Amino acid sequence: MIDFAPLYVTLKLALTTTFLLFLVGLPLAYWLAYSKAKSKIILEAIVSLPLVLPPSVLGFYLLLAFSPENAFGHFLENYFDIRLVFTFSGLVVASVLYSLPFMVQPLQSGFQSLPPNISQAAYTLGKNKWQTLIHVQLPNMKTAMVTAIVLSFAHTIGEFGVVLMVGGSIPNETKVVSIAVFDEVTAMNYETAAIYSSILLVFSFLILIGVYGFKNRFAKISPLS
Amino acid sequence: MIEIKTSKTLQSAAGSMTLELDYKVAPHDFVALYGASGSGKTTTLQLLAGLTQPEKGYIKVNDKVWLDTESNVNLPPQQRKIGYVFQDYALFPNMSVRENLLFALENKKDQAIIAELLETMELKGLEHQKPHQLSGGQQQRVALARALVRRPELLLLDEPLSAIDTEMRLKLQDYLLLAHQKYQLTTLLVSHDIAEIYKLSNRVLVLEKGQITQDGCASAVFSTQTSSGKFQFMGTILKIEKEHFLYIVSVLIGHQLVKVVAMEEEINTFAVGEKIAVSSKAFNPILNKLR
Numbered sequence: 001m002i003d004f005a006p007l008y009v010t011l012k013l014a015l016t017t018t019f020l021l022f023l024v025g026l027p028l029a030y031w032l033a034y035s036k037a038k039s040k041i042i043l044e045a046i047v048s049l050p051l052v053l054p055p056s057v058l059g060f061y062l063l064l065a066f067s068p069e070n071a072f073g074h075f076l077e078n079y080f081d082i083r084l085v086f087t088f089s090g091l092v093v094a095s096v097l098y099s100l101p102f103m104v105q106p107l108q109s110g111f112q113s114l115p116p117n118i119s120q121a122a123y124t125l126g127k128n129k130w131q132t133l134i135h136v137q138l139p140n141m142k143t144a145m146v147t148a149i150v151l152s153f154a155h156t157i158g159e160f161g162v163v164l165m166v167g168g169s170i171p172n173e174t175k176v177v178s179i180a181v182f183d184e185v186t187a188m189n190y191e192t193a194a195i196y197s198s199i200l201l202v203f204s205f206l207i208l209i210g211v212y213g214f215k216n217r218f219a220k221i222s223p224l225s
Numbered sequence: 226m227i228e229i230k231t232s233k234t235l236q237s238a239a240g241s242m243t244l245e246l247d248y249k250v251a252p253h254d255f256v257a258l259y260g261a262s263g264s265g266k267t268t269t270l271q272l273l274a275g276l277t278q279p280e281k282g283y284i285k286v287n288d289k290v291w292l293d294t295e296s297n298v299n300l301p302p303q304q305r306k307i308g309y310v311f312q313d314y315a316l317f318p319n320m321s322v323r324e325n326l327l328f329a330l331e332n333k334k335d336q337a338i339i340a341e342l343l344e345t346m347e348l349k350g351l352e353h354q355k356p357h358q359l360s361g362g363q364q365q366r367v368a369l370a371r372a373l374v375r376r377p378e379l380l381l382l383d384e385p386l387s388a389i390d391t392e393m394r395l396k397l398q399d400y401l402l403l404a405h406q407k408y409q410l411t412t413l414l415v416s417h418d419i420a421e422i423y424k425l426s427n428r429v430l431v432l433e434k435g436q437i438t439q440d441g442c443a444s445a446v447f448s449t450q451t452s453s454g455k456f457q458f459m460g461t462i463l464k465i466e467k468e469h470f471l472y473i474v475s476v477l478i479g480h481q482l483v484k485v486v487a488m489e490e491e492i493n494t495f496a497v498g499e500k501i502a503v504s505s506k507a508f509n510p511i512l513n514k515l516r
Contacts, residue, residue, distance in 0.1 A: 115313065115315065117311045117313060117315035118315045118316075118317060118318075120274075120276050120302070120309075120311070120315070121309065121311060121315035121316075121317075121371075122317075122328075123276070123301070123302040123303055124274055124276070124302050124303075124305075124307055124308070124309040124372075125328065125329040125371070125374070125375065126303045126304075126329070126331060126375060127303065127328070128303060135317075135328065136317050136319075136328075139319040140317070140318055140319050
């Protein structure tokens with residue numbers, strides 16, 4: 001019988017990461033979509049870095065930063081009693097950074113593809129930016145939101161390098177499915193590795209089918225979004 | 226009374242230009258802004274709405290200062306009592322006709338105005354439709370109704386009828402006039418259509434490269450020659466034919482093709498495609514009732 005703990009850790013990590021990422025990514029995407037500041041390109045480049053950087057490089061820097069022997073990790077441990085190396089919280093922070101472009105980029109292009117007039121119309125009707133965001137902008141970029149959320153979720157499930165560097169392979173804490181597959185293969189347990197792998201394969205495939213199905217259906221109903 | 230005196234630099238394809246506005250509008254006036262594209266008409270509306278800011282100047286509406294760059298007063302669009310109809314209507318695609326109007330409502334108890342506007346704009350049967358299910362003319366009426374929900378002091382119309390065919394356009398002009406009169410509005414209309422301006426406005430401001438070059442009623446602004454003729458129509462020359470020693474000029478006035486006789490010395494100053502005024506002095510018009 002296989003151990004279900006890695007599946008549970010994976011799912012918990014993906015859900016927590018996606019939730020936090022949406023909270024972080026939405027204001028970031030809004031600012032990137034509408035700001036005219038020149039410094040914007042620097043932030044855009046930083047957001048996209050995880051796309052081109054090998055996960056092990058990102059993981060290496062995070063490991064250094066989180067380590068209690070260095071300034072940032074020391075500060076967290078002393079003042080907040082938080083340790084981010086080889087813990088679930090550390091994995092979440094690392095995953096948020098690693099999946100950032102998958103959340104921010106679809107949302108940013110969602111904002112940019114909205115006709116600018118509909119926000120202005122809401123302002124002339126007495127609505128502030130927050131009301132406009134909730135009632136006008138977000139409901140008209142549902143496809144972008146679903147794409148951003150599902151891609152971030154799926155990408156977190158699929159990560160390996162960052163998790164290995166920052167989280168290691170602690171059962172029930174940081175051992176996710178992708179790590180479990182690696183462990184089983186190195187231990188020559190090909191059968192268990194095959195079960196984990198097939199679960200991940202089928203799950204990822206179904207998620208993508210869901211996204212494209214939603215996109216197709218929605219494109220027919222609404223001319224926008 | 227609306228007072229505007231602003232200066233703003235605009236970047237356009239032809240380089241930068243300065244939009245200089247300095248005029249007053251009396252209450253309940255229907256003012257048309259006329260001019261070539263890129264002359265600053267839409268920016269004028271956006272300045273009034275607070276959607277864009279001038280480098281310096283002030284805007285005062287009914288004794289309330291909306292903008293004064295010297296004392297750093299600048300009301301956001303939310304606090305200016307305006308109704309704005311965008312060229313592409315800017316209806317919210319996720320909301321039904323009724324929801325589009327409800328969204329504009331400040332006090333949810335005040336639903337009587339929604340019912341009244343749906344009635345006035347003849348949208349009763351369409352209130353649960355989404356904007357993309359409506360025709361252009363219907364969308365335009367929804368946009369107009371939505372702009373009136375907050376009972377604005379100032380109605381700003383940015384070429385609201387430019388995307389609509391001629392027949393529907395004539396009908397919608399009546400809705401605009403009705404709204405203007407019924408709700409005692411002061412209205413600013415951006416338009417390219419001289420006939421529309423004639424029909425709707427009592428004052429025209431002509432904008433050229435950011436400057437107001439003419440200001441007056443439509444007939445004073447658009448007819449270059451003063452004529453004592455009792456009847457005058459604007460048209461376009463379609464064809465000039467020579468017949469014996471006379472010339473026949475075919476002129477399109479609205480949808481009607483009219484043939485006018487002209488002498489050779491007149492013809493020399495005309496060319497096909499030119500705008501022309503057709504007027505007549507001493508004659509007795511006969512009125513026949515149409516069924």
